[in-house]
Structures are given as C-alpha cells and as structure tokens.
Amino acid sequence: MRKLILLSIGTLTAMAAWTVLIFVGLSHGWWRTDPGARGGVAEFFAVSAEAIGAAEQGAVAFVLLEKGEIAGEHYFSAGVPVTRDTLFQLASLSKWVTALGVLKLAADGKLDLDAPVSRYLTRWQLPESEFGTEGVTARRLLSHMAGLTDGLGYLGFEPGTPVQTIEASLTEAADAMPSADGRTLVGIEPGKTWSYSGGGYALLELLIEEISGEPFGVYMKRAVFDPLGMSHSTFDLAEAEKMGLAPCFDEAGAPCAYHEFAAPAAASLQASAADLVRFIEAQRRGAGRDFLPPDIAAAMMTPHASQYGIPIWGLGIMLYAGAPGGGFIIGHDGMNFPAIETTARLDPATGDGIIVLATGNPGLAATLGGEWVYWHTGRVDVRTLDHMIPQAGMAVIAGWILLLALAVIMAFRMRRSETPKSS
Structure with a gap:
C-alpha cells in the first residue's frame, strides 16, 4: 500500500x-517557428519590410522605434501612395488613445476611477442586474473587468446607412459582430473575471461627454491630440478623408469602403503613423513629456487583469510580455471589417517599439508585432499565446x-x- x-x-x-x-x-x-535571423534593429527592420513588400497588396505603414527615435519606417500601397502623415483607421487600437482621454479626466480631478460610472451619467444607464451596477467603475471598464458581457466587436455601418446614437448602441448594437451579444449590461460580477467589452468603451465615450460637456471628438482633440501635437488624428471619418486617409482594401486586396461607427472611441480613431509615434513617446518613462501624473501613468501599466495566471491587461492597454528591464511591453491591437489590422507596442523603459497599420493584409500587423515582442524580450506575446x-x-x-x-x-x-x- x-x-x-x-x-x-x-x-x-x-x-x-x-x-x-x-x-x-x-x-x-x-x-515557436523560427521566423529567420533578426540580428540587430537594422536587420529586424529589413526582414520585416521585405515581408510587407512580399504581400504585394493592401496599404501598410510600418515604423520601428529604438530609444524613442525612429530606427526605420516603411510604407507600401497597392493604390494611392501612403506616407508617415497618411491616416489609417486604427480599429480597437483606438481604445488605447481613448483611455488617455479618460485618465486625463482623472488627472484633472473630474473623475474618480473607482466611483460607479452611473453617478456621472444622465443620458443612459446600465440595465439593472442581479450583480447590481455599483461595481462598474471607470477603472474596471478600462481593464475589461467591469462584468459586461456584450462581447463587442463592432462591424460598423456601411456608407449611406444611418448610424445609431451612442445610447441606442449601448442598449443593443445594430452592428454587433455575429459572435457578440451586443447588449451592454452586467452579466457577471464586476471585478471577478476579465471579459473583453467594446460596449465598455462606448460607455466610457458617453462618460467623457457627460463629464466634459463636449462632444467626444472635440474633447479628445482639446485634451489629447493638441497637447501631444497629433495634428493628423480624428475620430470623424469624413474629416479623416479630407486629411488624407489610406485606401481601404479587403482581405483579397480589392478596394473597399470604410465603415462608420456609433462608438468611435472603441473602434475608429483615424491617425497617422507620425502621430502614433508622438502618442507613444508621451508614454515612455523618462521621456520628459509626461502626459499623465506618475501615479496614474504607473497604474495604467500595472496588471489589472490576468488569464491562466498571466497578466494581460492594464488600464486601456494590453500587457504583451514581461519587458527585459522590468515592467511590461504595453500597447494595443486592432481589427475592423473587412481587413483592417493594426498594432502599436512599446517598452516604456527603453523607448523601443513597433507600429504597424495595415489594410488588406490579414494577420500582418499581429504577426510583425508578435515577432518584435519575441525579438525584443525572448518571450511569446500574450496574443500569440492565446x-x-x-x-x-x-x-x-x-x-x-x-x-x-x-x-x-x-x-x-x-x-x-x-x-x-x-x-
């Protein structure tokens, strides 16, 4: 025995x-399948730029950063040429930028990140739930820990189609992806489980408007874009087209039309690669351009959610992998219909990072972003792990x-x- x-x-x-x-x-x-020799920054850039050209379709902006400076940039388009100042639709990468707008309200003393958001809202309220709504705070919305079960994912509205109001979209999104419930409500206990929620960022958009008293796009320009020198960024699709928007391509590389969104905070910032470099630089530690107070900036990059015991989310940002000097590689990915994919990733301690904005190249942004994380840290990023x-x-x-x-x-x-x- x-x-x-x-x-x-x-x-x-x-x-x-x-x-x-x-x-x-x-x-x-x-x-992991070895993507080939990467060597130093110059070699990584050259191999990545070659991979972009090999696709021979779509439009791509690719920027590699080293110590906060541009180490290389490459632009490709099968249609109208694109440059560092060409705007791309960022899809869910928009959430990272929106998060800065929310945290700026907190920095200015206008928002308590841990107070129920219902206290600030008058135009719409979360439906009653067995779990209540008091646990839905801005901090939890930013980290997808608020217990919302909408599962959004927006498809957007085709040109000429009426776009829902933000309140109607929160009640039930007419453009929800097939896998999403589409109703923004509390379906699990807030603070207990990570559940990705586009509806949560639509709610944050409404929160910004209620607190600031301004339309969302106006507030973001005044509070975020102008201070950071982001002159080629807008949440308005028509304005983006006037400023110079990259051509839209579908997954086969054929021309297509951009969709509009009821909740642009979650899915449709249009911005240039040059502006994203400025945005990233403002969040690099020791860059001398601190946009947020140190305590709020630190909270943004601190784990607030995990899966399988792995930290995956801060406030408005993904935590891709542990960084060599401590902390995490931070950033966000984005994917919109039909074939818009983006990523921006940063090591805040070193200023090293990568930006890939693409349309008509399925999988390209996530692949290059994942290869950069592995090259920079020796670890597989959480998106690939998932x-x-x-x-x-x-x-x-x-x-x-x-x-x-x-x-x-x-x-x-x-x-x-x-x-x-x-x-």
Missing part, C-alpha cells in the same frame, strides 16, 4: 511538472494520459509482485 501511495504522489507530481514545462516552454517560444493555448492543452492532456498509463502499469506490476504465489 505504501508503494502505491508513493506512486500516486509521484504521478501527480510528474503531471504537475509536465503542465508547468509545457506552459513555460510555450511562453519562452520553445516550440491562440496556442488549445494546442498546449492537448499536449498537457496527452502527457497526463501517458503518465497515468505508466502509473497503472507500474501499479499492476506492484500488485502482482506482492501477491503470494500458491504452492
């Missing part, structure tokens, strides 16, 4: 060790089955060896 107990303990220990081994290996890229979790789970289960099978065989042999032989 003692041997069987020891065997059970050993098997459980081996199963735990196998699980840890798989996930440590996953985060360190042990099974896609690899199912395969890792299968590897864990396969290992468990093998270990359990071995344990059963060993236990059987132990039993046979202990059974007295008949004379």
Whole structure:
C-alpha cells in the first residue's frame, strides 16, 4: 500500500511538472517557428519590410522605434501612395488613445476611477442586474473587468446607412459582430473575471461627454491630440478623408469602403503613423513629456487583469510580455471589417517599439508585432499565446494520459509482485 501511495504522489507530481514545462516552454517560444535571423534593429527592420513588400497588396505603414527615435519606417500601397502623415483607421487600437482621454479626466480631478460610472451619467444607464451596477467603475471598464458581457466587436455601418446614437448602441448594437451579444449590461460580477467589452468603451465615450460637456471628438482633440501635437488624428471619418486617409482594401486586396461607427472611441480613431509615434513617446518613462501624473501613468501599466495566471491587461492597454528591464511591453491591437489590422507596442523603459497599420493584409500587423515582442524580450506575446493555448492543452492532456498509463502499469506490476504465489 505504501508503494502505491508513493506512486500516486509521484504521478501527480510528474503531471504537475509536465503542465508547468509545457506552459513555460510555450511562453519562452520553445516550440515557436523560427521566423529567420533578426540580428540587430537594422536587420529586424529589413526582414520585416521585405515581408510587407512580399504581400504585394493592401496599404501598410510600418515604423520601428529604438530609444524613442525612429530606427526605420516603411510604407507600401497597392493604390494611392501612403506616407508617415497618411491616416489609417486604427480599429480597437483606438481604445488605447481613448483611455488617455479618460485618465486625463482623472488627472484633472473630474473623475474618480473607482466611483460607479452611473453617478456621472444622465443620458443612459446600465440595465439593472442581479450583480447590481455599483461595481462598474471607470477603472474596471478600462481593464475589461467591469462584468459586461456584450462581447463587442463592432462591424460598423456601411456608407449611406444611418448610424445609431451612442445610447441606442449601448442598449443593443445594430452592428454587433455575429459572435457578440451586443447588449451592454452586467452579466457577471464586476471585478471577478476579465471579459473583453467594446460596449465598455462606448460607455466610457458617453462618460467623457457627460463629464466634459463636449462632444467626444472635440474633447479628445482639446485634451489629447493638441497637447501631444497629433495634428493628423480624428475620430470623424469624413474629416479623416479630407486629411488624407489610406485606401481601404479587403482581405483579397480589392478596394473597399470604410465603415462608420456609433462608438468611435472603441473602434475608429483615424491617425497617422507620425502621430502614433508622438502618442507613444508621451508614454515612455523618462521621456520628459509626461502626459499623465506618475501615479496614474504607473497604474495604467500595472496588471489589472490576468488569464491562466498571466497578466494581460492594464488600464486601456494590453500587457504583451514581461519587458527585459522590468515592467511590461504595453500597447494595443486592432481589427475592423473587412481587413483592417493594426498594432502599436512599446517598452516604456527603453523607448523601443513597433507600429504597424495595415489594410488588406490579414494577420500582418499581429504577426510583425508578435515577432518584435519575441525579438525584443525572448518571450511569446500574450496574443500569440492565446491562440496556442488549445494546442498546449492537448499536449498537457496527452502527457497526463501517458503518465497515468505508466502509473497503472507500474501499479499492476506492484500488485502482482506482492501477491503470494500458491504452492
């Protein structure tokens, strides 16, 4: 019996060790496909620019930063040429910029990040819920920890189609992606579980308007764009087209039309690569251009949500991986229909970063962003990890089955060896 107990303990220990081994290996890229030599910054840039050109479709703006300075920039378009000042639709990358607008209200003493947002709202309120609404705060909305279960994801409205008001969209988004519920409501206990919510950022847009007394786009220009010198940024699609918007391409590289959004705070800032460089620079530690007070800036980059025990979200930003000098690689990705994909990622301690704005190139922005994170940190970014979790789970289960099978065989042999032989 003692041997069987020891065997059970050993098997459980081996199963735990196998699980840890798989996930440590996953985060360190042990099974990651090698994208090829990357060498220094210049080589990483050259290989990445070559990959952009190889696609031969869509429009792309690619900027690589080193110590806060532009180490390389590359622009490509199968249509009208694009430059550093050409505006691209940023999709959910817009949320990072919106977050700065929200945190600026907190810095100015106009918003308590931990107060129920209902206290500031008059035009719309969250529906009553078994979990109440008092736990829905700006801090939790920024980190997708407010318990909202809308699952948005917006498709946007085609040209010529009436766009919902922000209040109507919060009640039920007419342009919800098929996988989304579309109703902004409290479906799980606030503060307990991370659940990505575009509706939460629509609610933050309304919050900004209620507190500032200004239309959202007007406030963002006054409070964020103008102070940061972002002269080629707007939440208004018509204005973006006048300023010079990159051509829209679908996933096959064919021309298409941009969609408009009821909640631009969540999905449709249009901005240039040059403006995003200015935006990123304002958040680099020690850059001398501190946009937010140190305590709020630090809170923004502190983990507020995790999955599988891995920190994944700060206030308005993704936490992609641990940074070499401490802290995290921060930033945001974006994806809009039909084939708009963006990413901006930064090591706040060093000023190193990457910006990829693309239309008509499915997967390009996330791939280059993930390769940069791995090149810079030696770790796989959380977005890539999320896609690899199912395969890792299968590897864990396969290992468990093998270990359990071995344990059963060993236990059987132990039993046979202990059974007295008949004379």
